[in-house]
Amino acid sequence: DARVTQTPRHKVTEMGQEVTMRCQPILGHNTVFWYRQTMMQGLELLAYFRNRAPLDDSGMPKDRFSAEMPDATLATLKIQPSEPRDSAVYFCASGQWLAGRMGGELFFGEGSRLTVL
Amino acid sequence: TQLLEQSPQFLSIQEGENLTVYCNSSSVFSSLQWYRQEPGEGPVLLVTVVTGGEVKKLKRLTFQFGDARKDSSLHITAAQPGDTGLYLCAGGYAGGTSYGKLTFGQGTILTVHP
Numbered sequence: 001d002a003r004v005t006q007t008p009r010h011k012v013t014e015m016g017q018e019v020t021m022r023c024q025p026i027l028g029h030n031t032v033f034w035y036r037q038t039m040m041q042g043l044e045l046l047a048y049f050r051n052r053a054p055l056d057d058s059g060m061p062k063d064r065f066s067a068e069m070p071d072a073t074l075a076t077l078k079i080q081p082s083e084p085r086d087s088a089v090y091f092c093a094s095g096q097w098l099a100g101r102m103g104g105e106l107f108f109g110e111g112s113r114l115t116v117l
Numbered sequence: 118t119q120l121l122e123q124s125p126q127f128l129s130i131q132e133g134e135n136l137t138v139y140c141n142s143s144s145v146f147s148s149l150q151w152y153r154q155e156p157g158e159g160p161v162l163l164v165t166v167v168t169g170g171e172v173k174k175l176k177r178l179t180f181q182f183g184d185a186r187k188d189s190s191l192h193i194t195a196a197q198p199g200d201t202g203l204y205l206c207a208g209g210y211a212g213g214t215s216y217g218k219l220t221f222g223q224g225t226i227l228t229v230h231p
Contacts, residue, residue, distance in 0.1 A: 004159075033219070035221075041223075042205075042221060042222065042223035042224055043160075043205065043221040043224075045218070045219070045220065045221075048218065055218075056218065091159050091160075093159070104209075105150075105162045105165070106150075106152075106160075106162065106207075106219060108158075108159025108160050108161070109159055110157070110158055110159055111157075111158075111159055
């Protein structure tokens with residue numbers, strides 16, 4: 001059963017520490033998203049990639065966040081240094097989109113719950 | 118600024134009642150999707166609508182896309198406790214480099230009491 005895999009599921013860290021979250025998208029999917037979910041803001045798009053190329057990272061605080069796809073099976077989201085306001089659930093999602101086609105399904109991982117003390 | 122406004126934010130009803138959740142925007146979307154999320158899990162797609170005025174039914178759930186493709190609604194008939202969860206609408210774009218990009222509403226937390 002193909003699914004998006006995220007690690008770690010839970011992370012508690014102290015302010016100022018580096019945090020790296022990893023995602024294995026579904027094999028064959030060409031688009032990978034990073035979302036952050038909080039009660040106040042809901043699901044916010046941080047960044048997304050198509051065929052491993054970054055398309056939009058305007059939702060990400062550039063000074064501390066970075067997102068990469070070193071290969072087709074791995075996407076990473078890094079926070080350095082982390083701050084208490086970064087506490088949230090971070091979701092990775094993947095999908096297969098073709099130009100001109102509408103309504104592709106997004107498959108979400110189970111999320112990484114981050115707590116920054 | 119939230120591009121997609123969902124209402125209500127919270128809904129608490131008794132089993133057997135009907136309900137409607139709304140998703141509104143000032144933007145035109147190429148597609149509108151509805152997802153359902155349970156605690157500790159990621160959202161799961163329920164339906165995609167792509168044509169203005171389109172209506173889709175999924176058992177007791179009815180989804181409608183507005184004629185101008187700026188709004189959508191989800192109607193549940195005879196709600197059951199198993200319908201409890203967070204319902205999210207998401208607007209998608211088909212053109213240019215933004216194709217496939219999904220913007221989510223803040224969600225509606227539905228609780229159905231037995």
